[in-house]
Amino acid sequence: MKAKDTPKNKNISSLKKVMQFAKPYRSRFVWVVLFALALSLFAALRPMYAGDVVDKTLEHKDYNGLITYIIVMTVALILEVAAQFYFVYWANWLGQDIVKDIREKLFAHISSFRMKFFDNEAVGRLVTRTVFDIESIAKIFSQGLFMIVSDILKMLVILGFMFWINWKLTVVVMLAMPFLVIATRIFQKKMKVAFVEVRAQVANLNTFVQERLTGMKIVQLFNREDIEYENFKKINQKHNDAWKKNILYNSVFFPIADIVSAVTLGFVIWYGGMSIVAHDNFTTPGDLIGYLMYIPMLFNPLRQIADKFNEMQMGIVASDRVFEVLDLEQNIQQQGTQEAWHFKGDLYFNDVRFSYIENEEVIKGITLKVEAGQTVAIVGATGAGKSTIINLLNRFYEIDSGTITIDNTDIDHFTLDSLRRQIAVVLQDVFLFADTILNNITLNNPQISREQVIKAAQAIGVHDFIMSLPEGYDYNVKERGVMLSSGQRQLIAFLRAYVSNPAILILDEATSSIDTHSEELIRNATDAVTQGRTSIVIAHRLATIVNADKIIVMDKGKIVEEGTHYELINRSEGYYKNLYYSQFAVEAEE
Template identity: 60%
Template sequence: MAEKNKKKIFDTSLFKRLLHYIKPYKTVFIISLVCVVGLAVFGALRPRILKDAIDVKIANKEYGGFMFYMGIMLVLLVLEVVSQLLFIYYASWLGQSVVKDIRVKLFKHILKFKMTYFDKSSVGVLITRAVTDMERIADIFGQGLFMIFSDMLKMLVVAVFMAFINLKLSLIVFATMPIIIVATKIFQKYMKRAFEDVRTEVSNLNSFVQERVTGMKILQLFTREATEYRKFKAINERHKKGWLKTVWYNSIFFPIAEFVSSLTMALVILVGGFTALNVGATTTLGDLISFTMFIPMLFRPLYQIANKFNTLQMGMVAADRVFRVLDTTSNINDHGTIEANHFNGKIEFDNVRFSYIKDEEVLKGVSFNVEAGETVAIVGATGAGKSTIINLLNRFYEIDSGHIRVDGTDIKDMTLSSLRNQIAVVLQDVFLFADTILNNITLNNEYITEEDVVSAAKAIGIHDFITSLPGGYHYNVKERGVMLSSGQRQLISFLRAYVTNPSILILDEATSSVDSYSEQLIQDATDTITKGRTSIVIAHRLATIQQADKIIVMDAGQIVEMGTHKSLLKKKEGYYKNLYEVQFLKAEAI
């Protein structure tokens, strides 16, 4: 289907869908159309009035009334200028308003995607869709759609006036027009393909730059600057070639169109001039002068339509890409009707099976219970399925089979927002926005005040750390929190989780990459925020979970052991015992 659309010069179904977004702005749309009509009519009337001024007044040397004709031409010129001014403003306003609506709808749609979509999609491509492609859609209205309609209307009015004034000269002009029309159609066809290539390379550039800037530390650590520079040059070269292809087509088409226009003008003057010299000729000097104004009005819009059609096509290509994202159905089914205002905290996994990739199970019939208020630890090797359990409890992914219940209710029966509002997660890789500490904690939740944040920080023992920073709670941590250490970022994430007062708390390897001082602060914070609420702790370092009420040991997507720290250590050749002894021996060696 995508290949079929590429071969189309113009996708009418896509265009109709785009016009649907104009409905809220009908008045502005009508004003723009009126201005378009004004541009066509006022522009075409000026040569017609000039013809009468020459034939009626100048040819007969009648000075009386000559200024009247000049006055009319001045009025028409002013009206044309006013129409153009209003058109440019309202058409651009309409384009930006439509784009605003589509962009808001797109972002809202993206916010509801499953994590699977983001796992497989390029961030750079999504940024291109939400930013660059949107500007191309705006150009459809400001420079494409209305301008094409204006030019076509002007051509029609000019052609009628020309035929009415002098049919013989008009036929000469009309005879050369098929050359421009055929050239324009060929031009449009090749430009459509060229712009597809350009948009693809723009997306590739955005993706490449976004990933490399984000991972700049890795590039510099492993001295990959030269390699990545060569890769960037290659992508940029493809982008340049895509644009040069459009320049090449333009450099061929427009000189040909200008040559045909000039040749037509010469033929009209030649034939019309000889005809006007004959006694009793029907061709007048006014005819010749008006035709020298009419021909550019007829031909220039004709081949400029091709250029404007390019703008329209670029916008259509961009719209097609944006609508493809909007048409993507990758949302978690949010059909639950139960509002989870508070959980006691009992969690039940009942024979849960799940796979990120079809037929490659990550969880293979996992069943366990967490009683309300318990702290349960989940341990196991990398890839055992520990983090997957967190993702499924929050419904970032849909399970293949089985049931997940909280307080006896299947989580699918709850509204998605109310379920996630009752669960707080502290991840190993903490993401902070380029904003203040306060806003990173509250995430701009109007129901959480600064006083609430300060009180929570004091409760878990990190108030002094925050106030020691310049600006305290209003310290800007910059993009991804680069102004803080990993331990400090982790403390912020603990406070972010605690201040929401969750019913269920999940700690995903929260102390795996922090210094000893931060670890002690985090351990104290953990003791505070887990008290009195159900908590699930995922950890590689077994020393941090010895006091857990229950430890679940996983391997290859299955639960292999379950019990307390002491009971699991008593199992001869036990999986947990082996993990603990290996870590203990490593610690002794260090």
């Protein structure tokens, strides 16, 4: 293994990436370190003063000196508490601000990914990285790095005081420290492996639970409750086993650390006590009492450093997972610099080829021209490539070859934001957020007012439907719009598209599962929103097809026919004619 690939160097590299986000908070870093140093100093004063109380006041029955020492020790304790408060507060504050910045960058980065990434990535894993893993990064600062720095400073200051008070007893104490350091190092390595496994199992658990909760209707419709429960038990058991390793290592290490500390404490009591009894001036009662206070203060940080290294390790492991996503180059290529203002609406697909999977084309060299203001219906069997055209026009995916132009300009030349502002899409599967009707229509765009929304709703004939809902435009539709029917959700989607005033409108017009009243509203809404703008409709209703200016018939990624309804229906043995009589004729008879 190359040196640059070793776990140690990888940890350092990950920590450096995290620390890049700490640069705006340099001054806060300085204050945290200063408070850590002050905390170490004030904590080390108490045992020294306790020893002086025994040797200088109690032995000589100096009442005034005793009161003085008590006052001094009280002040030192108050200062220690104050330093502890500010140290913990600022360390946690800093960690949360850094986490906030990383989370914002991660969310913005994920939002810019091309659709192909989401086709292959489990949403639950992304949620784990965006929420749980990032929160673990905060522990690098709040529970890890600064706490370790504080403990090391405390140990160094205490050792300095111990050497100053009695270097011989300090040497005795230090003989035990290598055993604790070795145990700490072994513990740290074992815990790193355990934490990696824990995080992996947490991600698997989150993914499973999110998918099943989202698809609970399917689970219950097909009576899969017991099967999914058994699957959950298996995943949950793996998660449980991963945590048991963590618990085992903690259960072994901390008793060992306690034994080393207790043995050292006992040896100092025996050795120092024998010296006092023998009157050999090796130590004094006050020094011995001070040392009995210093030993836990010296060993506890060393013992806790292992635990804090684990917290830090967990944060570093989490940061590795977060930076794996941040380092991904899955963004849509945004080489375009031209701002797309309001399009006239001429579309041209010139020999366009595209494949979701390499060497498996789903669009096979289509050439298509749509004139400004036309309504074009696209029909074909499932898998013919109809919806892919929507994805390519919006640049959700990059084409393999060919060109797509709008108003004689290649869409790659436009900035992505401005291009998509000119194109509105109403999908067959309408997604609504757990928010009000109004916010689902405007998507919190401050440039679209409530008055504009109401006026648009009246224009396409859905205002009365919205006002019939409790609280009208302020009605909360809950997660994924479950409080509305499929037809009502689609009406909201039509209005969402209409208020954005697009130059080009794309409709995935699905009405097979809605009631007659909603279908009538959707028919009126379709007529209103397509009026005067270029529209591409993946047609599911006969009325849309018959009234379209042009019909594009697709099969297996190719355009096999093109023309108006009457032109195509009069072709003998044509693909559209067969499709019409097998799929749409029943509707025509009703």
